Amino acid sequence: MTTTLRQWSATQSGALWISPGRVLAFPAFDQRQAADGPIEQTSEAVIVIDDADDLTPEEWDRIDEIRRLRPLTRIRLAVHSRFAVPFVDDVEFVHDLLFSFDETSQFLASRNSALDARAVHLVSGGLPAAVKAIAGLKTLRPALVEQVLAHQAHAALPQSQSVLAMPEMLTDRVVESLGEQPHVLEWAERQGFGWWVADSNYPLFLLTATVRAATRLAHPKPTESELRELAAEAFIQQGAWLGAIAEGFALHSLPIIDAALKGGGMPLLVDHGPFLLHHLSRIRVHELRRWPVIALAHALLLNAQHEHRLRAAEMLGVAMIGLRSKASTPLECALSAVIESVLQRLLGIGDGGVQAGLRGVALTNELSSEDQLQGEGLIGDLYLHCAISLLYGGKTEPAIHAFEMARSVSQRPGIILNSYGGVAAVHALAGDLEAAAPWIDSASARAWPSTVFAGYNSCLLHIARAKVFIEQNELDQAEAALDTVWHMIETTEHWPLLASLRATLDLCRGRFTEALESFRGLRKRRGSRMPRSQVRLLDLTESSLTLAAGDPARASSLRPQQGDHASILVGVARAQMYQGQFDDALHTLSAVPQDEPEVRLSSAVLEAVVLYRRGDDEAAQPVVRRARGISEAYGLTTAFLLLTAEDRALFDVEIPWLALQVDTSGVVVKLTERERVVLRSLTDGSSVEEIARRLHVSPNTVKSQRRSLYRKLGVRSRDEAITRAVSQGLLRDDAHR
Incomplete structure (x- = not known):
């Protein structure tokens, strides 16, 4: 100010x-x-x-x-x-006199300037006079920009302090390394030559763009490179990573940039993404083959912008090639495994990064104290990214271990919050709400920076919270949890989980058709570059929404695939049931692993409904009791969501949401020739004994064939069978034979 x-x-x-x-x-x-x-x-x-x-x-x-x-x-x-300020009626407080990026963009647009707004904002520092001067240029050639900015300065630094204009930023230690006294920064601030900015780990002093330009032109230094190198070394020793990387960019020194990224880790990328992306984009690809950490940082920044996903994949590939050819130290080997895991996860190739993630955790566990000190800013990130790959690969126990390791080795709020959320999400999505609760409570009890609590690192926590709230029928709270991070739906890799929970919420609220259209639009925009498990989650979500919207035939396009998660198989069985394929549904359910409470409940619910619909009341009753017991023990209710009112009545469980209304009249039932004969005989009122004599079989055989016929038609009596056969055109087909 x-x-x-x-x-x-x-x-x-x-x-x-x-x-x-x-x-x-x-x-x-x-x-x-x-x-x-x-x-x-x-x-x-x-x-x-x-x-x-x-x-x-x-x-x-x-x-x-x-x-x-x-x-x-x-x-x-x-x-x-x-x-x-003493109380005054007409006082007005102004908190920021600098242009924001949006204001810089708007000003350039008002001047019909074709200059890149991001670059103008960076070189001007947002100083209105500097933005105005630069807006009149046709190019951002450094020498020209510096000359224009110099003319806007009210003064240059005296020659005795002109060395301060060489580095991009300053700290007390940098000032001392350049031969000046630290108090000179206080003097510069009082003279209006610059201001302090708060970085995530160290405050930095910035000369205004105009004063710095005027000083550099008035008092050029032939030893500028040497002075910048001294400043970079002081920044690194001090742990002022933004200052260090700024000098690295100015010197085009990849070793300095590499050291700053390793020290600063993800906070550097999160806090200063636009600045870093602007400068990293100027480094040629072939130069990065020997600097995989720089390539990885560039890839992560590009991946955060949806329109640059292909470029991000290229950078990940460059990082991978660089590490495979360079990895020699334990830290580099661990980093290589983690990058491979991230690459496979983000691109949806191989096993989604599961094996590389397991290897990355093992290698990171084995790092010595010296290796950990060298990669101080990265260790938490290594565990965290492995954990996410393992989460999506269905390796729940290794994922929990990796999340907990990330939390234990890092002091950064983002990693700690991500780790809390990761463990909570593993438990909540499996249906173990009680196990998820302490992790959610611990995270909620802490004070987090607003940018962290509503940013990428909070996604998994809000996913876990939304899941718990939905099961407890606290739909407003669930929606609020999802809304907290929904602004990232177009960029975050967690979007399939967010979209799936949003769809469940919409099903609870009865918004079937709108939810289906919204989901399809989102899926089309985001594409299919993701782990296979997430593609299948989206398939399951679309099938569920399609079923709820009244199209069981299209919902049945969900087919089992090798390696499917148990929840996908349950979805397949549900689609088969609504198509009248009861035997197929039971066969599918028999192959479902029963490891998670959510899956155990969903399987039991569907098995009971299928048995009831095929007329096996006696077999259905113990399954109904088992389903009720699981529901009560774990507090789960969404397993009953995609059922008709008649099917829900089996379980005597209070379900607060709108029941499904599925028209199965259009489902074509396939009957054997003997079942068709039994069906025709039922229409003329023949008894079981009469049908048996006519077919030359025993009454028990007829009863068995009749039960099979009833199961396929989804009915429980002769009258229902005839009504269903007429609506299906089965008797008409026989008349034309």
């Missing part, structure tokens, strides 16, 4: 800058006029007062006098806290 006000006031003829301690020396009225005479406006149209937090009560009284006696004079004050 101080710097911006100083910059502005220096360029305005009608502005007067006053420092604390000199306010009382400024007259409340023009001395040339009588005290009781009319007050006229003087030449000082604006008074700017710096560090107003330090004003005394007497100075505030003088300001009040000035406001009363000079009504046309505007007063601008720089304060760190609004509580430093």
Whole structure:
């Protein structure tokens, strides 16, 4: 704020800058006029007062006098806290005088400038005067930009301090490494030459773009490269990774960039993504083959932008090639395995990164203390990315272990929150809500930065919360949890889980058709580059929505595939049941692993309904009791969601959601020749004994064939069988034989 006000006031003829301690020396009225005479406006149209937090009560009284006696004079004050200002009715607080990126973009558009807004914002620092000057250029050639910015500066640094304009950023240690005293930064700030910015791990001082440009032109340094290298070394020793990587970019030094990325890890990418992406995009691909960490960072930044997914895949491939040809240290071997896992997961190739993830965890476990110190900013990320690959690969226990390791080795809020959410999601999605609860509670009890709690690292936690809320029929809370991270649905890799839970929520609310159309649109936009398990989850979700929307025939397009998760097989069996394929449904259910509560309940529910529909009431009853027991033990209810009202009545469980209304009249039932004969005999009122004599078989054989016929038709009596046969056209088909 101080710097911006100083910059502005220096360029305005009608502005007067006053420092604390000199306010009382400024007259409340023009001395040339009588005290009781009319007050006229003087030449000082604006008074700017710096560090107003330090004003005394007497100075505030003088300001009040000035406001009363000079009504046309505007007063601008720089304060760190609004509580430093006495209560005044018409005071207005302005929190940021710099352009945001959006404001820079809007300004360039208003000037019909074709310059890249991101690049302009970076080189100008958002300083309005600098943005205005650059907007008149046709190109962002560095020498030209520096010349234009230099002309906007109210002053350059004195030659004795001109060395401070060589690095991109400054810290006390960097200033000392350049031969200056640390207090020079306080002086520079008070002079309006720059300001402090808060980085995630170390505060940095930035000279304004105009002052820096003016100083570099006025006092060029033939040893600039050497000075920058000294600054980079000081940044690295200090752990000021943003400053280090900025010098690496300026020097085009890949070793410095590599060291900064290894030290800064994911926070550096998350906090400064646009800045890093702008500069990384200028590095040629062939140069990155020897620097896989830089290629990986570039890939992750590109992957966060949907339109650059193919470019991200290319960068991941470059990183992989680089590591395979270079990996020699234990840390590089672990990193190689993790990159391979991430590559396979994001591109949906191989096993989705499962085996590479297991290998990455094992190699990271074996790192020595020295190796861990070398990759201090990466160790938590290595465990975390392996855990996500294992989660999507169905390796729940190894995934939980990797999430817990990530949490134990990292102090970064993002990794800790992601780890809490990961373990909670594993349990919640499996239907073990009780096991998920302590992880959700622990995460919810902590205070997180808002950018972390609503960002990528919170996705799995909100997925777990939404799942629990839906099972508890707290639909508003579930929707709020999903909405917290829904703004990332077009970019996050967790979008299949988010979309699946949103679909379940819509089914609970009875929004069948709208949900199906919305889901199909999202799936088309996002494409199919994802682990196979997530593709199959989307297939299952679409089948469920299609069934709810009243199209059981299309829902039955879900077919079993080798390696399917148990939940997919349950979905296949459900589609078969609504097609009247009861034997097929039971056969599919018999192959479902019973490892997870959610799957055990869903399997039992469907098995009971199928047995009931085929007329095996006696066999259905123990399965009904088993389903009720699982539901009550784990507090699960969504397994009953995709059932008709008649089917739900079997379980005597209160289900608060709208029952399914599935028209199965269009389902074509396939009968054997003997079943057709039995069906025709039923229509003329023949008894079992009469049919048996006519067919020359025993009554028990007829009864068995009749039961098979009833199962296929989904009925329980002769009258229902005849009605269903007529609606299906089965008797008409026989008449034409």
